[in-house]
Amino acid sequence: MQSISPPGTTARSHDALIEAIAASGDRSAFAELFAHFAPRLKAYLLRLGADAATAEEIAQEVMLTVWRKAASFDRSQAGAGTWIFTIARNRRIDRLRRERRPEFDPSDPALVPAAPAEADQTVWTGQVEGRLRIAIDALPPEQSDLIRRAYFEDLSHREIAEQSGLPSGR
Amino acid sequence: MADDSPAFHPDPEVMLAYAAGTLDEASSVLVATHMALCPRCRRESARLDAVGGALADGLEPVPLSAGALEATLARLEDHDQAASLAPTEACHDHATLHSVPEPLRSYLGGDLSALPWRWRGFAVREMPLDIAGGGVRASLIRVRAGAALPAHTHTGVETTLVLSGAFQDGDSRFGRGDVATATHSIDHRPVATPEAECLCFAVIDGPLRLTGPVGRLLNRFVRM
Numbered sequence: 001m002q003s004i005s006p007p008g009t010t011a012r013s014h015d016a017l018i019e020a021i022a023a024s025g026d027r028s029a030f031a032e033l034f035a036h037f038a039p040r041l042k043a044y045l046l047r048l049g050a051d052a053a054t055a056e057e058i059a060q061e062v063m064l065t066v067w068r069k070a071a072s073f074d075r076s077q078a079g080a081g082t083w084i085f086t087i088a089r090n091r092r093i094d095r096l097r098r099e100r101r102p103e104f105d106p107s108d109p110a111l112v113p114a115a116p117a118e119a120d121q122t123v124w125t126g127q128v129e130g131r132l133r134i135a136i137d138a139l140p141p142e143q144s145d146l147i148r149r150a151y152f153e154d155l156s157h158r159e160i161a162e163q164s165g166l167p168s169g170r
Numbered sequence: 171m172a173d174d175s176p177a178f179h180p181d182p183e184v185m186l187a188y189a190a191g192t193l194d195e196a197s198s199v200l201v202a203t204h205m206a207l208c209p210r211c212r213r214e215s216a217r218l219d220a221v222g223g224a225l226a227d228g229l230e231p232v233p234l235s236a237g238a239l240e241a242t243l244a245r246l247e248d249h250d251q252a253a254s255l256a257p258t259e260a261c262h263d264h265a266t267l268h269s270v271p272e273p274l275r276s277y278l279g280g281d282l283s284a285l286p287w288r289w290r291g292f293a294v295r296e297m298p299l300d301i302a303g304g305g306v307r308a309s310l311i312r313v314r315a316g317a318a319l320p321a322h323t324h325t326g327v328e329t330t331l332v333l334s335g336a337f338q339d340g341d342s343r344f345g346r347g348d349v350a351t352a353t354h355s356i357d358h359r360p361v362a363t364p365e366a367e368c369l370c371f372a373v374i375d376g377p378l379r380l381t382g383p384v385g386r387l388l389n390r391f392v393r394m
Contacts, residue, residue, distance in 0.1 A: 027243060034239050039231030046232060056234050060242045067246050078216065082223030089191040089222065099195040102273035104206040110271035112174060112347070114209035132224040151190045151222050 014080035015073075022070035033080075034063050041088050047152040048092060058095055062088045081129045097154075176208045176347035180329070185211065189218030196301040196308040196373045199274055200331050200349070203371065206271035207347030269334045274371055277301055278310075282369075285310070293317030307374040313337070313362040319370075328352050328374050335368030337361060 012020070017033045020026040038059045045055035065087050073083055090101040104111065136144050180188075180201050187193040188201045205211045262270075266281045277299050278285065287295040293314035301308045311330075313319050319330075319337060329351050336345040339360040344350050352358060362368035 027246070030246070031239060031243070034242060038238065038242075039233055040226060040229050042234055043229040043232040044226045047229070055232075056238065059234065060238060060245075063242055064245060078219060079223060081227040082220045085223040085226045086219055088226070093191050101191070102195065102199040102202045102277075104202045104212070105272040108206055108272045109267060110206060110269075110275075112207045112209065114212070128220050129224040129227060132221055133228050136221075136224065137228075147221070148225055150186055150192075151225050154192045 015075040018066065018070050018073045018080055018083070019075070021067060022073065030063075030067055033066065037066075037081075037084050038063055041084070044085075044088060044152065045092060048096070048154055050092070050096060054095070058088070058091055062091055065091070079129045174347075175210060176204065176345075176349070178342070178344060178348040178350060179208065179211055180204060180349050181351060184329075185214055186218060189215060189222055194306050196299075196306045197329065199277060199301060199308070200329055200371060200373050203271050203274040204331050204347060204349050269369060274333075282310075287312065290320055294320050296320070305375055309372050309374075311370045311372055313368045313370070315362055315366050315368070316364040317362050319360040319362065319368075328372055330373075331371045333369045333371060335366040336363045337368050337370075338363055 012029070012032070014033060014036065017026075017029040020029040021033075041059035041062050042052075042055045045058050046052065050058065062084065066084060069087075073080070077083075078086070093099050093101045136147060139147075179185075184193065184197065184201060188198055193201065201211075205215060260276070262275065262278075263281045263283070265283065266275065266278070269282065270278065285297045287297050290296050294317065295312045297310040297312075299308045299310065310333075311320065313335075315335070329349060330344070332344050332346055332348050332350075334346060336343055337350075337360045338344075339350060339358050342350075343363070344360070350360070
């Protein structure tokens with residue numbers, strides 16, 4: 001994969017790259033994000049059963065969505081990796097399962113707001129993704145494998161439990 | 171307010187499948203509508219998303235074909251125009267707006283009072299909803315105050331989200347936002363509480379109820 005680092009800039013965080021796209025339509029920031037995420041998105045989609053051409057097509061569509069929706073990215077809500085993962089997940093449901101992805105609407109008048117104390121309880125940022133990955137990698141292999149398969153295989157958990165030989169149910 | 175928050179939530183496995191994007195659409199509507207009423211599950215969902223983000227970022231990259239970046243860069247401009255096409259929003263009366271949060275509201279096709287409800291006995295009306303998904307049925311159910319909910323004749327699992335009013339099932343009271351999960355093997359006969367009509371969203375034969383190892387395992391991270 002070609003990695004494009006524009007001359008004269010120091011490494012920016014993925015969060016900052018998305019913000020640069022939002023602020024000024026920064027194409028070099030986009031190229032940097034693309035170099036990191038597009039091959040991982042392709043890997044994710046292949047894991048979930050897409051063929052190579054479709055995986056590549058959806059990965060590119062996801063990156064276009066990143067460009068288009070950069071202004072709605074909010075690093076206090078989710079890190080770049082999480083935000084891009086949710087876009088890819090939803091696009092996969094739309095394209096491969098041919099279903100809609102229902103989500104709550106944060107501006108819905110019927111939404112029950114969080115109590116003020118709860119609202120600022122935890123902020124999940126890009127650093128959390130790194131911490132989570134370390135924690136998952138520290139698990140015994142059969143356990144971390146179970147978590148990966150819950151996200152990367154479109155099977156029921158009973159099937160996952162059967163294949164792994166671990167009991168499902170109580 | 172803690173008192174307004176739901177006491178009964180979707181199973182951890184179901185929250186996980188929603189985060190992974192492997193849950194059927196009708197069950198996903200139920201989970202997301204519960205989340206509109208449940209700040210706790212919104213936080214849990216954000217954390218499960220972060221686990222997915224962390225895992226996806228840790229995948230071994232698979233290179234795209236040559237020229238993929240250039241091809242995508244060339245398309246950035248046409249997408250700028252597509253962004254301006256926003257969906258028009260349907261208008262609803264106060265009762266519908268208040269009782270039925272999104273995303274369920276978008277699946278109604280009208281106001282609660284205008285839907286073609288079907289009577290199921292003396293005290294129960296049902297409105298089947300057309301939501302994609304193999305073998306899964308989804309309905310709105312209105313039960314007169316004090317009356318029993320419909321008998322469970324299904325062979326699978328029924329998940330019920332209370333939208334207004336409440337019902338009593340054994341020792342448990344399920345109010346607005348609460349999620350009840352019942353299998354055919356559980357002998358129960360929920361009854362609407364006497365104060366008001368109970369409006370529910372029910373998904374039948376959704377995901378199997380499992381309290382398997384994945385959800386328990388993940389709980390440790392999600393509470394980190």
